Amino acid sequence: MQWWSRLRWEAAAIRRSALRAVRGPGSERNTLVQSLKAAAAAVLAWAVTGWWWGAPMALMAPWAAVALVQSTVYRSLVSAVQQVAVIGFGAVLAAGAAAATGNTTVAMALVLPVTVLLGNWTRFGTQGLYAPTTALFVLAYGSTSFADVAHRLLETLIGALIGIGVNALVLPPVHLKDVRAHLDRLPRETAELLRAMASGMEHGYERADAERWYDRARSLHATIAALHEARGWTRESYRFNPGRRLRRRGPALPPSERDSAWERATHHLMSLTRLLADAAGGSPSLRPPHSDALEPLGEVLRRAAEVCVPEPVPVTVPAPGPGGTGTQERRADALPDAWGAHGRLKALVTSEDPETATSLGGVVAETQQLLYALEPGGTPS
Template sequence: MQVVREMTAPAVEFVKRRRDPVTVQMVRSTAAATVAYVIALRLSPEAAPLTAPLTALLVVQVTLYSTLTTGVRRVNSVVAGVVVAILFSLLVGLTWWSLGLLILASLLVGHLVRVDEFVPEVAISAMLVLGVTTHGDTAWARIVETLIGAIVGMGFNLLLAPPVWVEEAGESIEELARRVRQLMLRIGEEAAGSPLSASAAARLHEARRLDHDITQVDADLRQAEDSLRLNPRVREGLLHRVVLRTGLDTLEICTVVLRVLARTLTDLTKEREPERLFEPETGAVFEELLSEIADAVVSFSVLVTTSVSANAESAEERLASELRQAAATRDRLARLLFEEARRDARQWQLLGAVLTEVNRILDEMDTEHRTRRLFEELDRHSREQRERLPRLTRMRERLRRRREGASRRSR
């Protein structure tokens, strides 16, 4: 078996790299730029029409949605710069003061036509055109090459649909959940014994570092959301986006609460040092509870990243079972913490905070809470779409009423 794994390792690595966003970006950009240059050689009057491959290289993105939006803005920026350069060439020549006015006017036009991050491209296009002698021919050639590069870049992803990055985003979410689980297990194990304030502070620092992990997962999820938009291979793209986004939001809230819990345990450790953090029975129950919550966090991540309905149902049943078990352990911990607070009322606020933070994590992962959030997000997206596209919404409503009327008549 080991020999088989070693023999198939290069093939597995090649498949993984083929799906890597950076690899896909390089291959698509190179192919699109080459095709754009070949076409521009036949259609552009320039001997070396490098604007076409340059535009295609900058337009092509990993996802179809970003390709279309980027292509439109880039074409607008280049055409606007060319128009500004033509107007300046008719009025003034190339001097230091005309160049300054050209750059200022180009940047202003770029903001007016709303090309976003391509505002400098307006000034670059204007300077390239103004800096040559044959203004008319160069302007026309640059417009043609820009259109060729943009059309090739956008058509490349229309004809060859880019991959959907949902699986990669799901892996990032599950990896984040596993890191949260490992931290919870370490916190519970140390809390059951006699932790030092230094070790408690180290766990707090680890909880704070989870913010950086969430930032990376959020970037992966944004890429997955873009890959679902306008993709002909995807059905129910909105549902996939909402499920993943709400799942990441829940995990982010859990990490924030975990950081607060680590802060509370750090303060409690300083108050009780060198004594034990909890009584032996309370510490054992607290460790058991964090272990159960940690397993539930991983199950929750599996639930939100599972696309097959049968697997999703089994994941939801497993999560509900783990949450019920954790709730029962939480009730036992509540009684023990109440007894400790009665014996030593000085730390009742910190002991109550521990219980409150544990309850918050359990409430966030509750299946009913998750279902309610999903419906709220879907309703919000539908409402925003109706407000953004009222005519399309009215057309859909008329078609729906006609279908309902036809079905009633057929009965």
């Protein structure tokens, strides 16, 4: 019965994957919805051109429709223009070469280098591939007359209109959840890193600890890059999207004012952890700070972790009661304590020898810039 247990395990894994696709993060759910919409658009395009109209090459319509259910309505429109242009060019060029040479093989030898070169032109993106494939269809099927070429273009245009229509009118994609997810992730993971660093200061850290902190800071920098990309997708998904005004439920898109502050905070965290790593180990390039500096440094980092809370998000529903401001109040209380500990840390610089003061001064500078970036309003560095 081992095979039966294995089969049940595989079935359960498939079921979990399907549930994650339906109930999971926005990107997975959007992929599922867009895939189903593309399939529906292709079936509809075939029904119109192949079943109802009886077009001679009805394949062109679903072929175009399935490719034009893009991740945003704007991208569908741009891709449609590109696709119709390259398909028209490939069809006309193939028909002209066939008429001039009277030989399919010779016509292919003349047309394909040009259309493949066009297909690799970055201006047309992924739609460039349709130039050589359309030329192959035209030459292979011998549909090189003016009427045949006109049919190809009309079938493509019908499929493009159906693909755009389905994408714009059936659950038009609006990418908001990825931005919110990254903005929630940044303060949470930054606070976790700061608490880990503060804990490491209690009994003295080692170089391996600082290297791990540096790797975690670099992952935060990758999250910043993903946040910028997500905002770009969101702005694009709003363009020419008739469904934008229909999606008023829940939080609106968080403002972008704090993005640059989080980017600066992440940059200073990377610099701080790199400096701590260089000032530790068997042969450090910097003299490590004395143990009496680790206590106020740990306090700065611990209080800075309390400052890292998600930004309040504008909502379209009534605001929460008085209890909803508790997190912001704790943040306001933590800031003065963080600056107080930073003042004690800064005062130690003048009492150190020049070598130790060099490394400690770097730590003081980076933590000061970090606290400024974490303040509400994100004072520029």
